Amino acid sequence: MFGKLTLADFPFNEPVIMGALVSGGLGALVVLGLITYFKKWGYLWNEWLISVDHKKIGVMYIVFAIIMLLRGFADGIMMRANQMMSVGDHTGYLTQNHYDQVFSAHGTIMIIFVAMPFMVGLMNLVIPQQIGARDVAFPLLNSLSFWMTAAGGALMMISLGVGVFSNTGWTGLAPLFEKEYNPGVGVDYWIWAFQIAGVGSTLTGINFLVTIIKMRAPGMKLMRMPMFTWTTLTANVLMVLAFPAITVALVLVSLDRYLGMHFFTNDMGGNMMLYNNIFWMWGHPEVYIVILPAFGIFSEVVATFSKKKLFGYVSLVYATAVIMLLSFLVWLHHFFTMANTPNVNIFFGIATMLIGVPTGVKIYDWLLTMYRGRITFSPAMHWMLGFLVLFVIGGMTGVLMAVPGADYVVHNTTFLVAHFHNVLIPGALFGYLAGYNYWFPKVFGFKLNERWGKLSFWGWALGFALAFFPLYVTGFMGMPRRISHISNLSWEPFLIVAMLGTLVVGFGVFAMLVQLFFSIKDRNKNLDLTGDPWDGRTLEWATDSPTPVYNFAVIPVVKELDDFKRMKDDGSVFHRPEKYDPIVMPKDKVYGPIMGALLIAFGFSMVWYIWWLAIISFLGILITVVIIGNDNDNEYIISAEEVKAIEDKRYEKLAAALKNKIEED
Numbered sequence: 117m118f119g120k121l122t123l124a125d126f127p128f129n130e131p132v133i134m135g136a137l138v139s140g141g142l143g144a145l146v147v148l149g150l151i152t153y154f155k156k157w158g159y160l161w162n163e164w165l166i167s168v169d170h171k172k173i174g175v176m177y178i179v180f181a182i183i184m185l186l187r188g189f190a191d192g193i194m195m196r197a198n199q200m201m202s203v204g205d206h207t208g209y210l211t212q213n214h215y216d217q218v219f220s221a222h223g224t225i226m227i228i229f230v231a232m233p234f235m236v237g238l239m240n241l242v243i244p245q246q247i248g249a250r251d252v253a254f255p256l257l258n259s260l261s262f263w264m265t266a267a268g269g270a271l272m273m274i275s276l277g278v279g280v281f282s283n284t285g286w287t288g289l290a291p292l293f294e295k296e297y298n299p300g301v302g303v304d305y306w307i308w309a310f311q312i313a314g315v316g317s318t319l320t321g322i323n324f325l326v327t328i329i330k331m332r333a334p335g336m337k338l339m340r341m342p343m344f345t346w347t348t349l350t351a352n353v354l355m356v357l358a359f360p361a362i363t364v365a366l367v368l369v370s371l372d373r374y375l376g377m378h379f380f381t382n383d384m385g386g387n388m389m390l391y392n393n394i395f396w397m398w399g400h401p402e403v404y405i406v407i408l409p410a411f412g413i414f415s416e417v418v419a420t421f422s423k424k425k426l427f428g429y430v431s432l433v434y435a436t437a438v439i440m441l442l443s444f445l446v447w448l449h450h451f452f453t454m455a456n457t458p459n460v461n462i463f464f465g466i467a468t469m470l471i472g473v474p475t476g477v478k479i480y481d482w483l484l485t486m487y488r489g490r491i492t493f494s495p496a497m498h499w500m501l502g503f504l505v506l507f508v509i510g511g512m513t514g515v516l517m518a519v520p521g522a523d524y525v526v527h528n529t530t531f532l533v534a535h536f537h538n539v540l541i542p543g544a545l546f547g548y549l550a551g552y553n554y555w556f557p558k559v560f561g562f563k564l565n566e567r568w569g570k571l572s573f574w575g576w577a578l579g580f581a582l583a584f585f586p587l588y589v590t591g592f593m594g595m596p597r598r599i600s601h602i603s604n605l606s607w608e609p610f611l612i613v614a615m616l617g618t619l620v621v622g623f624g625v626f627a628m629l630v631q632l633f634f635s636i637k638d639r640n641k642n643l644d645l646t647g648d649p650w651d652g653r654t655l656e657w658a659t660d661s662p663t664p665v666y667n668f669a670v671i672p673v674v675k676e677l678d679d680f681k682r683m684k685d686d687g688s689v690f691h692r693p694e695k696y697d698p699i700v701m702p703k704d705k706v707y708g709p710i711m712g713a714l715l716i717a718f719g720f721s722m723v724w725y726i727w728w729l730a731i732i733s734f735l736g737i738l739i740t741v742v743i744i745g746n747d748n749d750n751e752y753i754i755s756a757e758e759v760k761a762i763e764d765k766r767y768e769k770l771a772a773a774l775k776n777k778i779e780e781d
Contacts (some may be wrong), residue, residue, distance in 0.1 A: 117728075118724065119721070119724040119725035120584055120724050120725050120733075121278070121726065124685060125278060125279045126277070126278060126431050127277065130209070130214075131276070132209065133276065137731075138330065140276075140505040146778055149227050149606060153422050155519065160242050161528070162731050163380035164176060166705060166706045166744070167259070167704050168249070168251075168255035168258065168259045168532070168702050169202075169255075169665055170240045170241075170243075170244050170255065170706060171240065171241055171559060171663060173241070173258055174236075174237045174238065174241035174242075175237070175425045175559060175602065176237075176262055176351035177233045177234070177237030177240060177262055177265075178233070178241075179231075180237075180269060181229070181231075181234035182234075182264055183224050183228050183267055184229040184272075185226075185230045185234075185418060185625070186625070187272075188221075188225035188229070189621070189625055190226065190617060191218050191219070191221055192222055192648070193622065194218050195215070195222065196614055196615045197217055197615060198210045198215055198218075198362060198584070198600055199461040199602060199614075200610050200614075200615045202600055202601045202602060203378075203601075203605060203607075203611075204602070204603070209599070213280075213283055215600035216279045216284075216598075216600075217280055217302060219598060220282045220283055220284060220285050220286055220306065221275075221276075221281045222665055223284040223286025223287070224306060224309070224310065225272060225633075226286075226354070227263070227304045227406070228286075228310060229272060230547070230550075231271045231406040231544050232265070232313070232317055232405075232406065233265050233542070233543070234545075234548040235351070235405075235406055235409050235410075235548060236261075236262075236265075237692040238321075238409065238555070239324055239348050239549060240252070240258070240657055241559055242344060242551075242679045243324060243327065243328065243344075243345060243348055243658035244742065245558075245655060245659055245663060245665060246250075246340065246342050246344060246345050246654050246656045247327075247329065247331060247336060247345055247655070248332065248336060248363050248491065248655050248668060248671055248672045249331040249333065249667070250332025250668065250671075250699070251329045252323055252331075253323055253327040253330060253331055255548075255702040256708075256744065257322075257323050257678075257700065258320070258323055259705070259708035260319065260707065260708055261323065262314060262316070262729055263316075263708040263709060263711055263712030263715075264312050264315060264319070264621070264711070265313045265317070266310065266712050267305065267313075267711075267712045267713075267715035267716045268310065268312040268313030268719075269309070270310075270315070270712075270716050271308055271312070271716060271723075272305070272309045274716075274720065275278070275305040275309075279300070279301045279302070279305065279426045279723070279724075279744065280300055280301065280302040280305075281302045281305050281306065282298075282303045282305060283302055284302075284303060285598065287395060287399065288303075288306070288395065289370065290388035290389075291381045291382070292373055292381040293306075293369060293380075294379075294381055294638060295372065295373045295381065300723060301723050303369075303373065304373065304723040305723050307366050307369055307370055308365060308660055308722055310359070311363065311370075311705050312715050312719055314362055314363055314366070315363060316357040317355055318355065318360060318363065319351040319764075320352075320355065321353075321354075321355030321356040322352075322356055322582040324348060324352045325349070325352045325353065325356060325526070325652050328341075328345060330348075330350070332670070333671055333672075333673065334632070334673045335541070335673050335674035335675055335679075336533055336674040336679075339430070339433065339675055340414075340589065340679070342416065342653075343411075343412045343415035343416060343429070343433075343436075343675075344412035345412070346413065346433050346436055347408040347409050347410075347411050347414060347433075347436055348605055350408050350436050350437060350440040351405050351406075351408045353406075353410050353440060353684060354401045354402075354405045354440060354444075355405055355442065357444070358398045358401040358402060359398060360396035361395075361397040361398040362394075362395055362399075363766065364394060365394040365395050365398070365706055368390070368391075368394075369410075369468050371502040372386075376603040379391075387452075389727070391425050392451055392454070393447070396448070396556050396693075397447050398450075399447065399450070400443060400446055400449075402448065403540070404443040405537070405548075406441065406540070407543045407710060408436060408439065408543050409547070410503075410544045410545075410547020410551075411478060411543075411600075412436075413548070413550050413551040413554070414482060414503060414547055414550065416430060416551075416653075417497060417500045417550050418482050418497075418500055419485055419552055419619065419653060420503070420554075420651065420652050420653060420680075421491060421492045421494055421496065421497040422451075422487055422489030422490065423489055423491075423492075423651070424486075424488075424490075425430075425485075425653075425678065425681075426481070426678075427481050427482075427484040427487075428477070430448065431477055431481060432477070432478060434474075435475070435478050436474070437469060437480075438474040439474050439475065440728075442467060442470055442471045443471070446464055446467045446468045446471065446660065447464075447468045449465065449467075449468045449517070449518060452520045452523040452529070452645060453524055458520075459521040460518070460637075460702055465519060465520050465717035466518075467514075469515055469518045471521045472511060472515050473739070479504065482500075483504075485541075488771075494553070494566065494650075495549075495553045495566055495570050495572075496553040497658065498569075498570055498573040499553070499573055499704075500546075502548075502573060502576075502577040503543065503546040503547065503655050505537075505540045505715075506538065506580065506581070507539065507543050507546075509538060510529065510535060510539040510543070512640075513534070513538060514539060516570050517531075517532070517535060522653075529590070529591035529594060529595055529596060530591040530595045531587065531588055531590075531591025532590060532591065532597060533584075533587050533591070534550075534584045535588075538584055541576075541584075543709075544707040546576070546724075548711070549572075549573075549576075553569055554650070556635075557642075557644040557661050558644075558656060558657070558663060559650045559661075559662060559663075560639075560641040560661075561641075561643060561661055561662045562642045563642040564631055564641050565631045565634040565635045565638065565642060566716070568627050568628075568629075568630050569627075569631050571624075571627040571631075571763075572624050572625075572697065573624070574624070575620055575623040575624025575626075575627050576621055576625075577624075578624065579618065579619070579620030579621030579622070580615055580617065581617065581619060582614070582617025582620055583615075583617030583620075584614070585615070585616045586610035586611070586613045586617075587608055587610070587614060590607045590610045590611070593606065595607050620661060643739075645770065645772060645773035645776075646661075646769075646773045647663075647766075647770045651659070651670075652680060653678040653680055654678060654679075654680055654681075654682075655672060655674075655680050655684055657680055658672065658680045658683070660766045660769070664703060664762050664766075666699045666701055666754060666759070667756075667764075668762050669693065669696055670693045670696070670697075676711070690770060692765075692767065695756070696760050697756055697759075698755050698756050698759075698761065699753070699755050699759060700751050700752075700753055700754075701753075702751060703749065703750055703751060703752050704752075705744075707740060707743075707744050710740055711737065714733050714736045714737045714740065717729060717732075717736075718737065719744050721733060722733065763768035
C-alpha cells in the first residue's frame with residue numbers, strides 16, 4: 117500500500133537530521149499555534165492563500181524564498197563546518213553520503229527555491245504597477261505558478277524527514293543518477309521537486325512576457341519602459357526558451373529510472389554527454405534569468421538614490437538584449453575539459469568572454485549615473501555599491517575561466533565554487549535584497565529599519581569575502597570541490613577562515629530578520645503617507661502605499677521615460693480625475709492551493725512508487741484543470757463609488773503628509 121516506504125525510511129537513528137526535524141517541527145507548531153490563537157485561519161485563507169492579486173502572490177513568493185534561504189543557508193553552514201573538522205585523521209560529523217545530500221540540497225534550494233521565487237516575487241510586486249496595468253495577463257495562472265513552486269519546495273522539505281535526497285549535486289551527474297548506480301529515492305525527490313517547480317517557472321515566463329508586451333499603459337512604448345521592466349522582459353524570454361530544455365532532460369531521466377530506458381548511459385545507445393548538453397542549455401541561461409532582473413533593480417535604485425536620470429538608458433537596454441542572446445551561446449564552457457576539439461573550445465571561450473563587454477557597459481553606466489549625483493546611502497544603495505565591488509571581482513574570474521587552458525587547471529576545484537558564488541550572490545541576491553528594501557514601503561505602507569538593514573548588508577558583504585575568497589586560493593592549490601574529507605593540511609587555515617566568514621554571513625541573515633521585526637514593531641513611526649518615500653521616477657510610486665487592489669484608479673497615459681518624475685516636474689501629479697469608472701478585477705480562486713496539494717501528493721507517490729495515490733492525485737489534477745477551463749465566474753466589479761471612497765482616503769493621507777512637511781520646513 118505504501119510502495120517502497122517503510123518505517124526504516126524515517127531517520128530515527130540520525131541525530132543531526134532528527135535535531136533539524138524536531139527544531140523545525142517545534143517552530144512550525146509555534147506558528148500554527150499563534151495563527152489558531154489569534155483566529156487568523158480564515159484571514160490567511162481568504163486574503164492570501166487563494167488570492168490572485170499579483171501583489172499578494174509576490175509577497176507569498178518572497179516569504180517562501182526567505183524560508184527556503186534559511187534552510188539552504190543551514191546546509192551551507194553544515195558543509196563548511198564538516199570540511200573544517202574533517203581534516204587529516206579526523207572525521208567530520210557527516211557521513212560521505214549525508215554530505216553529498218547536503219551539498220546537492222543546498223544547490224537545488226538556492227537556485228530553484230530561493231533565487232527563482234525571490235525574483236518572481238519582486239516581478240509580481242512591481243511589474244504591473246511599473247507598466248501602468250491593473251494585474252498580470254493571467255491572474256489565475258499566476259496563482260497556479262506560485263503553488264507549483266511551493267509544491268516543489270514542499271517535496272524538498274519532505275525529503276529531509278522521509279527518505280533521503282539526491283547525492284548527485286544540484287546539476288545531476290550522468291550516469292550517477294541512473295537507477296543502476298543510485299537505486300534509492302534521493303534522485304527521484306530531486307527530479308519531481310525540480311520538475312514541478314520548473315514547469316511553474318515556464319508558466320510564469322509566459323505570463324509576464326504577455327503582460328509586458330500586451331498590458332503596458334497607453335503611450336508606454338518599448339523605449340519608455342523602466343529598466344526593471346526591460347530586464348524582466350529579457351529574463352522571461354529566457355525562461356520561456358530555456359526551461360522546456362530542463363523539463364525534457366528531467367523527463368528523460370525519469371524514463372531512464374522508471375522504465376529502464378538508457379538515454380543517459382553508455383549502454384544500449386545512450387550518451388551521458390547528451391544530458392550535459394541539454395542541462396546546460398538551460399543551466400547557463402538560468403544564471404542570467406536570475407541575474408538580469410537584479411541588474412534592473414540596481415538601475416532603478418542607483419537612479420533614485422543618486423537623484424539623477426539613469427545614464428545611458430539606451431545602451432543599457434541594448435546591453436541587456438546582447439547578454440540575453442549571448443547567454444544561449446556559451447553553455448559548452450561548462451565542459452571545456454570533456455574532450456571537445458580545440459576549435460569548439462575556442463568558439464565557446466570567445467563567446468563567453470564577449471559577455472564581459474555588455475556587462476562592462478552596464479557597470480560604467482551605473483558609475484556615471486552616480487557621478488555628480490546627490491547620493492543617499494540607504495540600505496538599498498548599500499546593496500548596490502557592494503554588488504559593484506564584489507561582482508566585478510567575480511566577473512573577472514569568469515573571464516579567466518573562459519580561457520580553456522586556464523579552465524583545465526581550475527575547473528574541478530574550489531576556485532569554481534568561489535567563482536559562481538562570487539557571481540550569483542552579489543549579482544542576484546544582493547539585487548533582490550536591494551529591491552526588498554526599496555519596494556517594501558510600497559507593499560506594506562511603512563519603511564524598513566535602516567540601521568539593521570545596513571548591519572545586514574555589512575554582515576553579508578564582509579562575510580561573503582571571508583567565506584569565498586579563501587576558496588580561490590585553495591582552488592589554485594588544487595583542492596577539489598564536492599569533497600567532505602581534507603587530506604592536505606595546508607588547506608585547513610583557509611577552510612577555517614571560510615567557516616568564520618559563513619558565520620559572519622549568518623549575522624547578516626540574523627540582522628535581516630531583526631530588521632523585519634523592528635520595522636513591524638515601529639511601523640507607525642515609519643509610515644509612507646505619500647506612496648513615494650524615495651522621490652521615485654517610475655509609475656509604481658504614483659500609487660498609494662499599500663497599493664489598492666486595482667493599482668490605478670485611472671490608467672495613466674505615458675508621455676516619456678521616467679513618466680512619474682515628469683508628472684512631478686510639470687505639476688500634473690496627484691490631480692484628482694473628474695470622475696471614476698467601475699473597475700473589473702479577477703476573482704480569488706481556490707484552485708491554486710488545491711493544485712499545490714495534488715502536486716505534492718503526486719510527486720510524493722511517484723518518489724515512493726505508491727501507484728494508487730499517484731493515479732488518484734493525477735486524476736485530481738486533470739479534473740481540476742477541466743473545472744478551471746469551464747469556470748466562467750472569474751471577475752467582479754468595483755463600483756465607481758467604492759473607487760472614489762478609497763481614493764478620497766488616499767488624498768486625505770496626501771494632504772496630511774503635505775501639512776506635516778510644511779510644518780517641518
